[in-house]
Amino acid sequence: MAKQYDVLFRLLLIGDSGVGKTCLLCRFTDNEFHSSHISTIGVDFKMKTIEVDGIKVRIQIWDTAGQERYQTITKQYYRRAQGIFLVYDISSERSYQHIMKWVSDVDEYAPEGVQKILIGNKADEEQKRQVGREQGQQLAKEYGMDFYETSACTNLNIKESFTRLTELVLQAHRKELDGVRTRASKELALAELEEDESRPEGPVNSSKTCWC
């Protein structure tokens, strides 16, 4: 039986309430779109396996609640992520303004070397637009991030942005990945062990290697 994946890692979706984090995710993993979604409380989980550069990557995606009050809780999850989507809504100036605050939280709580990408969602709502595309590009440039305008509704740039962040994470961990290419039987669990700080010795499952 072919093994299910070569690399496993974790991506996180953050941004204000109602910018469409859950919708982006549902479009990506299930190719579904519902205009009225149930609110996310705490954190929700999805997973998908994609192939990038001939490597089978299983990504776990953590979808967080956006309300400020919840951030005490969701910040605890930043340190478990290898890649983070910062999402705003192009029809909400406020959600765009808040990106700065989200970025500073990431800087404070996420591990060093975490890959970030900026998303301006709801690109289909052109008539309600409050944030210009250039503004998004400008902000992304300032923080050294890639930028996409997406629409979960029309399926614009969804696959592209998820694939891009995946590539970025892969690039950031190229050294460990070379190991995967040469020893094809190995699996790399980027996501697995960084939270087992209390465990004195390395991975229990010796068939998987962890870099963190």
Add this chain to the structure above:
Amino acid sequence: MVVQAKKRELKEAQRRKKQLEERCRQEESIGNAVLTWNNEILPNWETMWCSRKVRDLWWQGIPPSVRGKVWSLAIGNELNITHELFHICLARAKERWRCFSAGGPDVDSEDAGFSAADREASLELIKLDISRTFPNLCIFQQGGPYHDMLHSVLGAYTCYRPDVGYVQGMSFIAAVLILNLDTADAFIAFSNLLNKPCQMAFFRVDHGLMLTYFAAFEVFFEENLPKLFTHFKKNSLTPDIYLIDWIFTLYSKSLPLDLACRIWDVFCRDGEEFLFRTALGILRLFEDILTRMDFIHVAQFLTRLPEDLPADEVFASIAAVQMQSRNKKWAQVLTALQRDSREMEKGSPSLRH
């Protein structure tokens, strides 16, 4: 072949007959329960509610027609909220909505410290969340029959408790209450429910106290389901991953609504302990399959429980959960942990964030 077909037909008929009988029995027992609640228990609430007989009947589920009344009585009204107070709070909320939608400045200086921008954000979030509360039922959304009631209860609460404000998850609790009570009574039950220690800890996101609740939960988890407990530990499946959603919405988002209402029934009777007991009941029910799953599958499973959970099996599983650990009850374990964490805070403040 004909004989076989006939046999099948006969079997099918027998099955249908059985089903019908079962339904009749159920309806009859619900009918009887309604009579008992209305004629015997409710008129003598103070003396009867904690009797053995009532507790047993309660466990089997409160009939929907008396559910709201029983919940109100069991939750109580420690805060002494009157219908009048509700209408005052609602009037203030409406004033604010008008102010913000007109774009005018906020003239209310009474609770300074809660900036106009915060309040506006919170009003907008309520609006957004109402449309995302039980979207499948299509009754709370704009234009739906319960939309205004839900808006009223949540709006009035932010005026009644500006220090707590609106927190995501509240809309689900208010919605379940509205389905069982009229608006003012729903508001009274809502405010009193949120005022309970566990709910206050969560809705104010008192992280230290939440961690204490999780730690207490883990004591009983390990005691009841040691194998699964070890599996969760090994896979970094911390309780926050599934408990936050369950506790914030009192299971109304993750369980089918009729089953969630039955959980609420006993929660109203037994208090916060039952929320954690329910969590253990759910874990116990799925122990075998959960033990075979890795992190992401467990996380996905527990945040999206199967939609066809049979109530009887869930309750049987909850009943089998022992809420005693080394002769200590839930409240005792929680108090001891709270004391420990206070001492730790005093000793080395840097250890906690």
